[in-house]
Amino acid sequence: MFHRIHILSIILLSNYNYSQEKFIPNKIDEGQITIDGIISEKEWKNAIFVDLDYEVNPGNNIVPKEKTKAYILYSDTHLYIGFYAYAKPSEIRASVRSRDDLGMISDDIVWIAFDTYGDSRNNYILVSNPFGSQLDARAINALTDEDRYDINFNVDHETSGTIVSDGYQVEFKIPFASLPFPNGNNQEWNFNFRRNTFREGIPIELRSQPYDRTAPCQICQTTDKLLLTDIKIEKRVEFLPYLAGNITGSKSNLFDEIKYQKLQPNFGLGFNVDLNKNSSLEVTLNPDFSQVEADVTQIDVNSAVALEYPERRPYFNRGTDIVQYVSGAFYSRSINNPLISTKLISQGKKERLFFLTALDQNSIYQIAGEDRSYLGEGEESFVNVLRYQRLLSKNTRLGFLSTNRYYKNGGYGNLFGTDGWFLLSKNLRFTYEVFLNLNKEPVADWIKSEDNIFGRSVVLDNQNFNGKSLYFQLYRNTEKWRSYLTYRDFSPNFQADVGFVVKNNRRWATLYHTYQVFPNKPALQFLSFGTKADIVYTYEDYLKTISVDAILSVKTLFNTEITYTLDFDAFKNFLGRDYRNLESNRFVIRSSPSESLSLNLNLTVGRDLAYNEAIPEKGKELTFNFIPLIQLSNKLRISPSIRYARLKYLDSDNFYYNGSISRFSIRYQFNNFFNIRIISEYNTFSERFFIQPLIQWNPNPSTVFYIGGNQNSLSEFNDEMYSLFRVDQTQLFLKFQYLLGI
Structure with a gap:
């Protein structure tokens, strides 16, 4: 069957290819380029040039008014790329920003997009503004930018930028060890360059190759070829130890002084090793998954189901683009508090493998109903996630997923399924997901409810059940029309114990x-x-x-x-x-x-x-x-x-609910690595206030030092004395984590 699908895809796409050019840069000695944000003629004299001579937005592949030139060199272990973006300095938009600050999309920026496997599974994106502030991401094929870009993907690299008299210049130094690509000392990657700027306030996008805005696959259009010969592949062996501590204090009564507990120290270790250029093994022991910045509180007063929050923990973000599903089959935040976790990631030319295990000390248990969801937190569980994807061709992918959660005192949740992605023509794409679940409830008091779901009680009482989910989508995009037809099917007893499903029976x-x-x-x-x-x-x-x-x-x-x-x-x-x-x-x-x-x-x-x-x-x-x-x-x-x-009554001035959440954030960025910020928030629904100051140093994706605190008010004291800025509970914390490479 796979063979027939492969042949069909080749027939459908035999007359469809994007334009491409080949670029063969010159090789230099290590240390020839100093990353200082200055395109020195002496340093870059042997570079090959790439012009960004296509305006793709708002113009449609027209000659741009703005001139941009890129430079490419490489050594045994690094790729060097420079940009000279011509502009009037007074019209350049830029601010000094911390790493992966999304505010950078409002700046003048230059992009590098790599498809190192040349198969359009994803693009690795490196972005810099004129001050050398970095943003990196992994791009996948999706309908919206929100789903397309995963900014939690990280590449450890250097950038530096400078505003000059006729524009700005940016230099990149990218270690080959930081990028995924196939085994071998001779490489052929797909790539292109981009620049975002503004013309009389209108955003302009320039590229080094034409862009077809009608195509249903955006990342498939990274097709220029970069040829590198005789490079050295260095295997990474990295240790990531951390030391953390916190002190908490609270009041027993409103007018008491805050009493502080003893310092609670914590430490742990991460280990990452490249088995080869395609495969890596990561282990984390007693990980500290505390977030540097509090989640933005969502208003849930009128929600009958649990709300989904984004994943902010770096360990769970690395490599998880392969386990993103529309049906909610996998949700990394369902692994709540792991004591130990291992992760194996492998990406070859024709397949990808993702295998995650974790011992979760405080398991999340979520049940989806027809109109409501039910959420509880329980005991230890052991989690497995196995994902395999096979590329039958550049335009055809099939995959398999298995997730398992086994609870300490009995009960389990198993899920199995398959998915596929087919580019049927230049403008037409088909995707599907099919999952089956087999479950046995634990006997536990984690959820208290008298409700029933299709004859099954919501209370956890050792019942066996199974279910299924289906997802099919046909998507078409042309110059004038954009359309899709989607069918979703969730059986009454569908449940993903390592996922996020809040409604079923539909x-x-x-x-x-x-x-x-x-x-x-x-x-x-x-x-x-x-x-x-x-x-x-x-x-x-x-x-x-x-x-x-x-x-x-x-x-x-x-x-x-x-x-x-x-x-x-x-x-x-x-x-x-x-x-x-x-x-x-x-x-x-x-x-x-x-x-x-x-x-x-x-x-x-x-x-x-x-x-x-x-x-x-x-x-x-x-x-x-x-x-x-x-x-x-x-x-x-x-x-x-x-x-x-x-929400106001239809026939009176009374309210079912009426409230707000006010938030204020101030940040001072000393340089690209060091900042201080304060966040405060007041929630009228819960009548609680908190303030969170933080000092942070983050010179690379893994090394971090921060010290900060949380100060909160407690709603139970509001009847005795209401004050917007009262502090009843406090926490001081610090963490130092340092990446050691061998």
Whole structure:
């Protein structure tokens, strides 16, 4: 069967290829290039040149007004790339930023994209602004930028940048040991270069090769060839020890002084070794997975299901692009508090392997229902995750996934499945996911509920059950039209014990169809309008949802994107009750009118249900998130924000809920590695306040030193004395982690 699919893909794509050029750089001795942000003629005299001579946005592969030249050299162990971006210095946007600061997308930046395997599975992205601030990411093929870029991917490399009289210059020094690529001393990689800049406030993107905006696969268009000969492949052997400690203090009564506990020290060790250039083994003992920065609190007052938070732990982010699934089959934060974990990653020319094990000391147990989810935390469990992907051709991939969680005192959750990705033509793509689960509940009191799911009690009482999930999507993109047809199927007893699934018992079809144009005018740079329709049935064949959306999106003056969505639920069934004509209007506005100011506004007005009431009823909804980012200087920025939500009774001035979360952040970036910042937040729903100061030094992706604290108020004291800035509980913490390479 695999052979037939392979032949079919070759036939369908035999007449379809992207343009490409070959570049053979000269080899130099180590130490010839000094990474100081200056393109010295003496140092770079033997470099080959690559011109960025295509404007791909807003122009469509036209000759750009801005001149950009890239330089390439290499040694036995490093690749050297320089950029000379010509511009008026007064028009260059840039700030000194910490590593992987997403604010960099509002700066002038240069990109390097590598597809080292030449198979379009992913692109490795290295980005720098004119001050040498770094952002690196892994790009996969996805429908949106949010899903496409994984900024938790890291490449240990050097950059330096300088603003000069006629533009800016950036130098990259990239160790071959830091990039994944096939075994062998002679390499042929796919690559291209990009530059993002601004012309009279309008964002401009330049590339070193043409870009087809109609293609359904963006990363497939990194096709220029870079040939490197007789390089040295160095195997990494790395140790990552850390030492951490914290002191906590709290009050027993409102007017007591804070009493501090003894210092709680902690230490652990990470170990990473390259088995060969394609494979690495990573082990972590007693890992410290405390986050440097607190999660942005989400408003969950009207959510009937658990909310998903992004993964911020570096260990679980490395290599996990291969286990990203639409159906929620894997969710790394379900591994809550591991005592020990191992991870094997291997990527060859035709296959990829990911194998993760962990002993989780505090297991998360989540049950998905038809309308609600149930969450508990339990005892120890042992976790396995095995993922294998095979490339039948550049345009055909098939994969397998197995996850297992075995609980200490009995019970288990096993999940098995397959997935596939097929580029059927220049404009057409098909993907699928199919999973089966086999479960036996532990006997535990982790979840307390009298609810039942398809005849099975939610209480954990040793029941056996199994389920399935299906996902199919056909996606088409042309110059004028963008469409997809999706079918999702979650059986009533589908559960992913190492995943994130919050609703099941649904058969769900979606049709999305939009028209898009690129006028490339200052006031109208992009326009799209279309519709999305959803219909959902349960396994008992009763209607769950009929929803139709009208969507309008424009890009206009002041680097502004505006999206309006009219979401009309003609019919919705929730907890067995039928509701009709639920309409909401959603506005999303993102704007970066200048280097000093960026704005993000989300506004929803309409009608929704009070989902957490005993008998849910309709109400008048108003929610908005307003997040401005103000750059006061190249090194100082502030970001106040507010998230507000209310649901008002239809027939009175009373509210089902009414509250907000206010947050304020200030950061001073001394250089690319060292910063100090303070975050404060006040939550009116819980009536709690916290403030978190932090000093951080982060010279590379793994080495870090920070010292900071958390100061909180406790809501139980509010009746005795209400004060916005009262501190009832405090924590001081520090951590030093240093990467040792052998």
